[in-house]
Amino acid sequence: RLFDVGGQRSERKKWIHCFEDVTAIIFCVALSGYDQVLHEDETTNRMHESLKLFDSICNNKWFTDTSIILFLNKKDIFEEKIKKSPLAICFPEYTGPNAFTEAVAYIQAQYESKNKSPNKEIYTHITCATDTNNIQFVFDAVTDVIIA
Numbered sequence: 001r002l003f004d005v006g007g008q009r010s011e012r013k014k015w016i017h018c019f020e021d022v023t024a025i026i027f028c029v030a031l032s033g034y035d036q037v038l039h040e041d042e043t044t045n046r047m048h049e050s051l052k053l054f055d056s057i058c059n060n061k062w063f064t065d066t067s068i069i070l071f072l073n074k075k076d077i078f079e080e081k082i083k084k085s086p087l088a089i090c091f092p093e094y095t096g097p098n099a100f101t102e103a104v105a106y107i108q109a110q111y112e113s114k115n116k117s118p119n120k121e122i123y124t125h126i127t128c129a130t131d132t133n134n135i136q137f138v139f140d141a142v143t144d145v146i147i148a
Contacts, residue, residue, distance in 0.1 A: 019062065019063075020062045022063075022066055023066070023067070024066060024067045024068065024069055024142075025057060025063060025066055025067070025068045025069070026068075026069045026071065026142065027054055027057065027068055027069070027070050027071065028071045028073050029047070029050050029054075029070070029071065029072050029073060029107075029111070030046070030050075030073055030074045031072050031073065031074050031075055031077070031078035031104065031107065031126075032074040032077040032078045032081055033046035033047050033050070033074075034046070034047045034078075034085075034087060034089065034090040034091075034107070035081070035085045035089045035090060045089075045090055047090045047107070048090065051110060051111065051114065054070075054111055054114055055114040058114050058115050058116075058117075058120065058122075059114070059115070059116050059117065063120075064117060064119070064120070065117070065119050065120065066120065067120065067121045067122070067123065068115075068120065068121070068122045068123070069122075069123045069125070069142050070108075070111055070112075070122055070123065070124040070125070071125055071127050071138070072104065072107060072108060072111075072124065072125070072126050072127065073127045073128070073129055074127075074128065074129070075100075075104070075126050075127060075128045076128045076130070076131070078100070078103075078104070079100045082098050082099065082100055082103050083098065086098045087103045087106065087107075091106065091110070094106055104126055108124050108126075111124070112124065123141070123142075125138045125141065125142075
């Protein structure tokens with residue numbers, strides 16, 4: 001079974017403890033949101049909020065040994081956006097180039113560094129949901145993780 005749960009703040013407390021025995025969690029991040037704020041709180045950066053949520057799920061007592069499949073999505077939009085809007089908007093400490101490969105690697109490291117459990121695997125995929133070949137490859141990889 002697959003569940004899609006709301007990501008808005010008001011939705012989270014309703015579902016987090018309902019998934020104690022899941023095989024894997026798929027966590028989706030819009031790479032393109034690094035320079036945007038939340039609709040419900042215009043003082044909070046979307047990626048900062050996403051990182052906070054990822055940290056709370058990744059290190060939640062219900063998911064100690066649950067693998068996480070991390071989708072860094074909207075790579076196509078991010079690839080164009082990063083040329084015009086620096087990553088330092090979201091991560092002031094970032095001093096690397098505003099180039100796709102380096103910026104994605106930095107964002108990926110930010111998410112993966114939240115994992116405090118040596119038993120937890122994080123499988124990261126850089127995705128574009130509108131690219132059917134990319135999504136088929138990722139779907140096959142996800143199926144392997146879930147069935148394994």
